[in-house]
Amino acid sequence: AQSVAQPEDQVNVAEGNPLTVKCTYSVSGNPYLFWYVQYPNRGLQFLLKYITGDNLVKGSYGFEAEFNKSQTSFHLKKPSALVSDSALYFCAVRVPFSGGYNKLIFGAGTRLAVHP
Amino acid sequence: KAGVTQTPRYLIKTRGQQVTLSCSPISGHRSVSWYQQTPGQGLQFLFEYFSETQRNKGNFPGRFSGRQFSNSRSEMNVSTLELGDSALYLCASSWTDRLNTEAFFGQGTRLTVV
Numbered sequence: 001a002q003s004v005a006q007p008e009d010q011v012n013v014a015e016g017n018p019l020t021v022k023c024t025y026s027v028s029g030n031p032y033l034f035w036y037v038q039y040p041n042r043g044l045q046f047l048l049k050y051i052t053g054d055n056l057v058k059g060s061y062g063f064e065a066e067f068n069k070s071q072t073s074f075h076l077k078k079p080s081a082l083v084s085d086s087a088l089y090f091c092a093v094r095v096p097f098s099g100g101y102n103k104l105i106f107g108a109g110t111r112l113a114v115h116p
Numbered sequence: 117k118a119g120v121t122q123t124p125r126y127l128i129k130t131r132g133q134q135v136t137l138s139c140s141p142i143s144g145h146r147s148v149s150w151y152q153q154t155p156g157q158g159l160q161f162l163f164e165y166f167s168e169t170q171r172n173k174g175n176f177p178g179r180f181s182g183r184q185f186s187n188s189r190s191e192m193n194v195s196t197l198e199l200g201d202s203a204l205y206l207c208a209s210s211w212t213d214r215l216n217t218e219a220f221f222g223q224g225t226r227l228t229v230v
Contacts, residue, residue, distance in 0.1 A: 032215045043120070043206055043221035051216040090159065094215050101171040102215050103149070104208075106159040 002027045002095045006107035013081045013114050021076040021110045023091030032094040033074040034104070035065055037087045044090060050074060061085070081114045088112075118143065120209050120222035128228045134195040137225045141188050141209030148190040149219060150182060153204040162205075165190055166213050197229045 005024045013019045025031055032051055036044040048059025055067045065076045076089060091107040121140040129135050141148050150162040161174040165184035182192040188209075194201055204226050208219035 030215075034218055036221070041223075041226070043122075043223040044208075046218045046220060049216070049218050094217075096215070097172050101164065101166075101213060103161050103164060103172055103174075104219060105161075106151075108158045 002093065002105060004091050004093050004105055004107040006089075006091055006110045008110050009108075010111045010113060013112070015083050015114050015116050016080050019078050019081040019085070019112065019114070021089050021091075021112060023074045023076065023107060025072050025074060025091075025093050027093055027095055029096070031072075031074075033065075033067065034092045034094070035059065035063070035074075035076050036090045036092060036106075038090065038109075039087050047076070081112075083114050083116055086112055086114045120207055120220055122205075122207050122222035122225050124225060125223065126226045126228075128230060129197050130230055131197055131199060133197050134193065135197060135227060137192045137194075137205055137207075137227075139190045139192070139207030139209075139222060141190070141207075142211075142220055145209035145211045145220075146188055147210040147213045147217075147219075148184055148188065149208045149210075150190070150192050151206045151208065152176075153206055153224070154202075159206070162192070164213075171213070194227075199229050202227060202229045 034049045035047040050067045058064045092104045097103045147166045149164040163173040164171045168184045179195045184190045204224045206224045208221045210217045210219045
């Protein structure tokens with residue numbers, strides 16, 4: 001079955017320290033991977049995506065993600081965390097679905113808490 | 117360019133009633149998808165519309181339905197509401213239906229069924 005896993009329910013980081021939010025995937029064929037962030041009572045905001053090419057993808061708000069095909073991972077990273085980065089982060093993969101179309105499958109989400 | 121707009125933002129309904137949620141996609145986007153978000157089940161795919169045609173439907177009962185209009189605006193309807201339908205309903209739009217295309221989400225409609 002095609003799926004996305006976020007192994008950590010919560011990640012705690014001190015402000016100024018680097019952060020990593022983990023994501024692993026299981027898909028047949030090429031993976032199309034995405035990261036989204038959700039602030040309280042808001043929708044999801046697109047951060048970045050991996051389609052093909054460079055394994056390090058840069059996105060919004062200083063975030064980047066590293067694609068690792070051998071480990072089937074797509075971890076989200078930021079060199080220096082801000083308190084304002086505290087939010088719920090979702091990893092997603094777009095996979096083929098019935099009828100030749102496709103859909104987004106989301107991980108369960110990881111809550112990031114950045115402490116002053 | 118305006119983002120995805122969902123109305124209303126909040127709704128309170130009683131069991132057995134029906135509800136209609138609205139979504140206006142980003143201008144030029146033809147694909148609209150709907151998701152249900154709950155603390156227990158996370159984000160679950162409801163259905164997707166492209167050029168007024170329902171392409172896919174997730175594993176939800178027939179009480180959940182939707183449609184898309186010629187201007188790409190979409191509505192989602194839930195009939196005979198149950199307490200378990202309480203959730204944040206998110207709409208997302210994309211400019212294509214290709215695998216490499218990101219979706220842009222609205223702020224959601226928070227539905228509470230009492």
